[in-house]
Amino acid sequence: MTAERVPEERYGERSGVQDCLDAAVEYLRSLQHEDGWWKGDLATNVTMDAEDLMLRHFLGVATAQADAETARWIRSQQREDGTWATYPGGPGDLSTTVESWVALRMAGDDPGAAHLARAAEFIRSAGGVEQARVFTHIWLALFGLWRWDDTPDLPPELIFLPRWAPLNIYNWACWARQTIVPLTIVSACRPVHPVDFTIDELRSGRPSAPLAPPWRLDGAFQRLDVVLNWYTRQGAVKGLRRLAMRRATEWIVARQEADGGWGGIQPPWVYSLIALRLMGYPLDHPVMAAGLRGLEGFTVHSETADGPVRWLEACQSPVWDTGLAVGALLDAGVPGDDKSVLKATDWLLAEQIDAPGDWQVRRPDLVTGGWAFEFANDGYPDTDDTAEIVLALRRVDHPEPERLRMALDDAVAWTTGMQSADGGWGAFDADNTDTTALKLPFCDFGAVIDPPSADVTAHVVEMLAAEGRTESEECRRGVRWLLDAQEEDGSWFGRWGTNHVYGTGAVVPALIATGMSPRDPVVRRAVRWLAEHQNPDGGWGEDLRSYVDPSWIGRGDSTPSQTAWALLALLAADESGEPLSRGIDYLVDTQRPDGGWDEHRYTGTGFPGDFSIGYHLYRLVFPIWALGRYLGSPR
Template sequence: MQGAQAAAGSASGLDVCIDRSVRHLLSLQAEDGYWWAELESNATMAAEHLLLERFLGTTEEEREQGIVRYLLGLQCEDGSWPVYWGGPGDVSISTEAYFALKLAGVDPESEEMKRAREFIRSRGGVGATRIFTKLWLSLFGQFDWAALPAMPPESILMPVASPLNIYMFASWARATIVAILVVWAYRPVVPIPDYAHVDELYLDPADRRSIPLRRDRQPFTWRNAFLAIDRVLHAHERLPWKPLRDFSLKECERWIIEHQEADGTWGVIQPPSVYSLIALRAHGYSMDHPVMQKGLNGFLGDFALRRGNTFSVQPCLSPVWDTALAVTGLREAGVPADDEALVQAGRWLLAHEVQSLGDWALTVPGIEPGGFPFEFSNELYPDTDDTAEVLIALRLLDLRGKDGPFHRSKVWLRAMQSTNGGWGAFDRDNDDEFVSRIPFADFGATFDPPTEDVTAHILEAFALDGTPPSDEMMDRALDYLWDTQEPDGSWWGRWGVNYLYGLGAAVPALVAAGVDPADPRLRRAVRWLEHHQQPDGGWGESCATYEDPSLRGQGPSTASQTAWALLALLAVEPPDHPATVRGIDYLVRTQTDDGEWIEPHFTGTGFPRDFMLKYHLYSNYWPLWALGRYRRLRDGNPIHLPETDPLG
């Protein structure tokens, strides 16, 4: 039953809704003070974990059968597995899931496997899958290693100043690539039983031995240049003499070991962690080695998802992000600045300040470490977006000891601003798009350029701290946001779906930085929001907008996306604006009696198009944030503007 339907439009109904949400969110706080819930992605997490343990030789029957049940539970009626909930089936994800199930002993003649097989073949079979899927098949002799694009380990030796070096890639891609350099050099193959082979997924047997890497029509492009280099590297690989191979492998090994995090993972994300374990195993590390044990235990610890009789792993962990956003949502909802639960959360955040130099320091030398990570333990990769949201949350808390981290974080953020005025997530000026043209890069984002949403969050954090718009850093950030506004008035969202997320970040930031709400560019944003409001009063947008931008603003209403739209409207319109009132009414009407909102849809973004996310707390703190801000503005006691008392 949905809770406040009878009094949806009344002040008392709003108060009941907010109080219920506050109680629910506080009940989810961990004993140590943080908030954290599942970060859901797609079936590749479970499938690749099963394959990883088969490769490492660490399979446990109960865990593997838990993965089998998890995968079968995610399968769609057409036999496929999608990138996101409700999305179309994906041939690469489906192939990995099918192979994992077959390797685990699922009867290939079962109805589930027949449907999966039919779907995969109808979409082109293995020949239509991405490079990384073919790499997984190669590890078990189901694809020819020689057909994969060349990734020689000598690449690790390219200096930072060279035209193509590992630090030109995004942090997540960089750590994955270094591991793959080792894997490609050894080309390991783990024998599997005949029953697990997937010959039936090939429409043409030749697809097992070749990848049709298409050239660009224009003769002189980075893509064509890299394809030519790939042919040269393959020819070189056939030579018996490789004078730098051993040294290169040792350098890759050193880099991998140095970048292992305290929790045992690499970057505290799944892709580099999986490939680093495979690389070190191929390099000769036994599973008894402390590095290997620590790495596998990282997956079997916080990353693991054990629900009933199923097992899977998460792609990443989001406690710092979740905690910062929960704190701001609770403060907007009226929880006092000195509330014990919030003060405990603030202390937990302060304890996770990054105090070590990471890869970012190679392009930003001479800057003291600072900032905050996304995860429990990520000393090497603080990110600018989390740092901004932590600063916004800490500003709202009556908390001693925050001045030092505040200062260090602001200095670090200033240094991380890119040349074009925006901010990327993990590096400065990591915007060389040509790295995405290497033949191996057919999945996910390979570089980390400045984006609208991250820039907006950082601009807002500085504005709330009193940095004037005339400050050169602020002026450049403002120019960046105006330059990236879409002609229709919206902003693209890199880390959330999609234009609604961009608007929810950009509009409040611009107003906080002193832009007049009557500015014609902001009026275009308001018209966009009014035009895309759903008949039920909410807002929604599909992950499909990354593939087809013409779908922007279209999709079933969700609580989190409605909250983003409301935060944008509340920044420029009075709280009694008709669209705002309808949006608030939608949130009040759709709340459950338990104080939460049901949201099956994915509204988070990992890699646009390829890897979408569902943050299981988004449907809790974002709606609370919007409802609380609406009530504060209606009652005349806001805390989210530079001139207001943040502890009020």
């Protein structure tokens, strides 16, 4: 529910703003773990829960209680039209609805029940299970509900491709790489764990789409896939395939994290467990046992009016959340030697990574020193977390300043060294820009490469400016990249947050930090874009549909986090007019009595247009950030 527009004389009234900020800071303090970290729940969609249920059935570890609690959660997320969406308020998603229907059938739901009948009707009307994404077809094939011959073949021999060759595993983004390698084993084994039902009622009977022309890359890959399927059916070259599968297995095991997972995210985790089971690893093997045990740590249990439910976080974000929380507290005026700040700082320092990782494939001589997103993901630090943590911790008044400074120097050196050749920064790898994989039949869902983005590049540039490196060649190249990336309308695309509001909210403060004048035409165009997209209630919002439908760019229900992003840009640009004041009033007027805010829309992005995230802490830390900077500015 949005607040009514307030009378003009209330705009930016500072007494109410300070009370609002104080309440928000106290609420944020109350959420800190005794060990020093913060972590908000990370919500995605029921695909995670459907696949968790199917995984347990495939591995033979399903229980009646877990099935019932998962099924109860999945049912609770179904909409009146019978569909499941990938984010609140989004359109019904075919693949998510298919996987939910199958999971509920496995849990014992009657296919004639009204909720499954409505789902099946939607699936048929949307093209049927035939039009579902490749990942969905793979899950169906695991249970004999889809032909393996009708899924794209992923030969494990990919593991042998040299690093200079297209489609070698290091040309994939880290999240895709860790998913692809185990899936090559699954694709080679083609296992079937039969179930006692069919999916006939989900089929539309429509013919498959014709192949693309053979002279196009996607058409050539489609025809290559036919050959690869034939190769697998014929038993492949047995010695070579066995060696490839062993090499892939070793690669997977070597990348298991301390919490038992892979990459700290659901897809490589579940596929790695399946692949290792197919390679003969028993469930009580330490690797398998740790993997299954670790998944429980990603499971959220709660009580509802209908009974207990369980749902799975696709990922967890304690390092990211803690870095943002420290930065927010400091901007709110909390002293740099505050007990909560120091406790969080010590926890973050202990989380800094000194282990090797796949990023060294392209930067072999670079010394490690970054931070990851999760509790345990030492193989994959990222530049975005690291930049934000440096920006926060450099302002901490730590009792061991030399220890802190050494950690920050290592982090800055690592992040700077991860700059891509074009001057921008991707999140996890440098120069991860080869688009060949995008044309594969397999790649019909999600981002599979990690090229530089405006939001990540902006965070790194802002970090370099704060560290006094504005005149460095790396910073200058980063600024040039950002200037080239500005959209014609004055905004910037947001890769990891929704969307142009996020990108613009990141880039404008970064450019100002490097010395760009608030009156520069680049900044004025961005400010004008933000003012033109402010909602009547004073807030800002951008619907996730903006990733696939340009008419939604800058449009959507107001949210606390997106409003804060816009305000951060306006404050950096030295704005003091009505858009700023109305945005501040929106945050004051929509605050809950406990000091927090409600946010019913997702504002985080996993894969633009395909996978969206609701960060439960965003609705608190970013408003604190914006309110603190507003009160700290001379107006």
